[in-house]
Amino acid sequence: MKITNAYVNICSPGRNFVTLKIETDQGIYGLGDGTLNGRELAVASYLTDHVLPCLIGRDPFQIEDIWQYLYRGAYWRRGPVTMSAIAAVDMALWDIKGKALHTPVYNLLGGRSRQGVMVYCHAFGKDIHAALEDVAKHKEMGYRAIRVQSGVPGLKSTYGVGKTTGYYEPAERGLPTEYEWETESYLRSVPGLFAKVREVFGEEIHLLHDCHHRLTPIEAARLGKELEPFHLFWIEDPTPAELQEGFKLIRQHTTTPIAVGEVFNSLWDAHDLIRNQWIDYIRATVVHAGGLTHLKKIADFADLYHVKTGCHGATDLSPVSMAAALHFDTAIHNFGIQEHMPHAAETDAVFPHAYFFKDGYMYPGDKPGLGIDFDEKLASQYEYQRAYLPVNRRQDGTLTDW
Structure with missing residues (x-):
């Protein structure tokens, strides 16, 4: 061939x-x-x-x-x-x-290590009350793991909270939107959010939260420590990972599990984080980390240090990547969890696929290959439109991490 x-x-x-x-x-x-x-x-x-x-x-x-x-x-x-x-x-x-x-590709990666792939969804609201309503909605949909984000008092907008109800999509047409940020208000609000979620929904569901690279290591350590009573599945991207040793400081102060890696491109981005056991979950993606071949190498290395996978799965990954991720998740031994943000209906129509969601789990299907196709004729109706993720500024105007 x-x-x-x-x-x-x-x-x-x-x-x-x-x-x-x-x-x-x-x-x-x-x-x-x-x-x-x-x-x-x-x-x-x-x-x-x-x-x-x-x-x-x-x-x-x-x-x-x-x-x-x-x-x-x-x-x-x-x-x-x-x-x-x-x-x-x-x-x-x-x-x-x-x-x-x-x-199916999972057979080429070693065969099934599990029957289903546990996934987590995104629940959000402009305030705690609205976030609780969204958690209830996703729990009713069958999710067993839910990432929870809410608006921060005093800030007009923040990461993880959509402008409208429904699915969260941060990318916007045109030039980048500017968000505002204030760390202390955020740190004061998040523990209250999760205290209320646990009060209402109990311990049965896994809870996750994304800091989105916005904290210094000591700020992240404080947050992780304050969230310990609520038994989070993880806090994600607590601090920018260019300085991998920053995670050592976080680890020294909290037992809340740590996840990082959606912006990583290779094993070397996570080498020290994994080798020193400063993280619990590696979130590198099949598309941004060199495909299944390299992602498998990352997972195998992580397995030596009791680090599990938690692959990024937002809508900036096409259904082709989601299909590949699910084959990967099904096969590897040290799988942890898979992010799941459902695509728009028009996206699913352009990319017909065999994978599906049921009762908190996703399944890659049993079709040969990745189990995904691409309707080029239908795709031609949707021309490329320039779009950007937002940028973030502190209230004094300083550009910071989005």
């Missing part, structure tokens, strides 16, 4: 997606996701102008060798654009191999 053609499709059914299709001389094709939220065209260019010409004539079964060729052969390694492009190719190759061998 040889690769005969490969091309990129950029569409926007609800939001922007970069989809790679690799075709072979046996009529089998594979799909990969190269979406990088707010920088989609950079990945599309990297693929079209630099990567895809190197694939023609290659054996798509040689996944490891092609991965190494694209990573080491470019000389310029890592970074979100490079690794998202490599991930798109990698996903498509696993998809081709599964289809050619008439088996």
Whole structure:
């Protein structure tokens, strides 16, 4: 089998997606996701102008060798654009191999380690009362794990709280929106939020919370310690991870589990965090961390240090990535939990898929390959529209982490 053609499709059914299709001389094709939220065209260019010409004539079964060729052969390694492009190719190759061998990709990764993949959803509200209502709604939908965010008194807007009810989607058309931030108000409000959630819903559901890189290590340590009575599943991205040693300080002060990694691109971004057991969950994604080939390496390394996975799964990952993540989650031993933000109806129509949700779990389905397809004709009705994630400023005007 040889690769005969490969091309990129950029569409926007609800939001922007970069989809790679690799075709072979046996009529089998594979799909990969190269979406990088707010920088989609950079990945599309990297693929079209630099990567895809190197694939023609290659054996798509040689996944490891092609991965190494694209990573080491470019000389310029890592970074979100490079690794998202490599991930798109990698996903498509696993998809081709599964289809050619008439088996789901999870069988190629070692087979099932579990029957279902526990997922967590996002509940939010402009205040605690509204957040409680959203938690109740998601609990009724069958979720066993719920991330909870609420508005902060004194701030007009904050991360994790949508402008309207329903699903949260932070990316917006046009130029970046500016949010405002004040750390002390946030630190005062969050413990009260989770005290109320536990009071109303008890201990039966797993609760999660995202700090979204906004705290210093000592501020994160304070929050983690104050949240200990409410037994959170984790606090996510408590502080920016460029300084990995910052997590050592957090770990010294709290037993609240820590998750990080949705912006990571390789094992090296998490090497010290995992090796020193400063985190409990690694959240690297199949698309931004180089595909299934590299994500499996990260998981295997993490397993040595009792660190579990908790892969990012927001709507900036297309259904192709969600399908790949679910095969990965099904196969690996040290799976922890999978983020699940349902896509818009128009997105699901463009990407018909075998995976499904039931009673708090997701299942990849049993179709060969990734179990995902791409309706190019329908996708052509949704042209790319420039969109950005927001930026964040403190109340004195200083730019800070969003």
